[in-house]
Amino acid sequence: MYKLLFVLILFASPGWSAEWSDLGSPLADSLPQELRNYLGAEPAHQPYSLMAWLNPYYLRADFNGDGSSDIAVLVQEKATDKKGIFIIHGDTHHHFVLGAGTAIGNGGDDFSWMDAWYVHPRGSVGQTADEDAAPPALKWDALMVIKIESASGVIYWTGTGYAWRQQGD
Numbered sequence: 001m002y003k004l005l006f007v008l009i010l011f012a013s014p015g016w017s018a019e020w021s022d023l024g025s026p027l028a029d030s031l032p033q034e035l036r037n038y039l040g041a042e043p044a045h046q047p048y049s050l051m052a053w054l055n056p057y058y059l060r061a062d063f064n065g066d067g068s069s070d071i072a073v074l075v076q077e078k079a080t081d082k083k084g085i086f087i088i089h090g091d092t093h094h095h096f097v098l099g100a101g102t103a104i105g106n107g108g109d110d111f112s113w114m115d116a117w118y119v120h121p122r123g124s125v126g127q128t129a130d131e132d133a134a135p136p137a138l139k140w141d142a143l144m145v146i147k148i149e150s151a152s153g154v155i156y157w158t159g160t161g162y163a164w165r166q167q168g169d
Contacts, residue, residue: 031058035071038088038095048075048086048100054117061119061141064157066091072143077101082110085117085143085155087162096162098155105164107145107153116146125154125165136165 031039031050035058039050051057051074058073068091075086077100084099098104099111107114120142125135142156144167152167 031073032060032069032071034090035073035088038093047078048097049078050074051076051083053083054115059117059119059143063087063141063143064089064092065140075100080110083112083114084109085111085145098162104155104162105153106151106166107155107164111145113147114145115148118144120144120154120156125156125167136163 054074058071060069060071062068063070063072066089068089070087070089072085072087074083075097076083080101082099082101084097084102086100087096087098088094089096099107099109099114101109103109120138122138122140122142125138125142136156138154138156140157142154144152144154146152150168154165154167155162156165157163
């Protein structure tokens with residue numbers, strides 16, 4: 001009985017969260033050390049809270065092709081409760097917010113619809129039925145963001161910023 005109650009509570013919860021300043025929390029403890037150092041030192045990130053509404057709640061890949069690991073972590077904008085992704089480029093320490101109040105393509109400015117994500121390897125991206133333009137060839141790793149049994153998109157680095165490529169409707 002208690003096991004069933006625990007499972008129901010676990011799946012009914014909107015996800016774990018932690019403030020940037022709460023980097024001693026169990027959620028933040030599992031972050032890579034370089035991301036923890038960055039978040040603890042940068043006051044610009046205060047509008048966001050770490051979130052774990054998906055597992056894993058962070059992904060590591062080379063999104064910008066500089067040979068260093070970059071990290072994407074789930075966040076929520078404190079003022080609006082809009083969910084999104086915070087990406088830090090490992091070599092340059094530049095950061096980018098996708099969703100969480102910052103719109104990108106068909107993903108919009110709130111990724112609360114997203115229920116799965118993974119690193120999409122560099123290379124080809126699928127052609128969608130309603131597009132005339134050829135899909136981009138990904139030069140670097142990208143993020144696949146998904147609404148299961150509905151829609152998905154690939155978020156990829158263009159060399160100057162992140163772009164969205166719709167993958168399903």
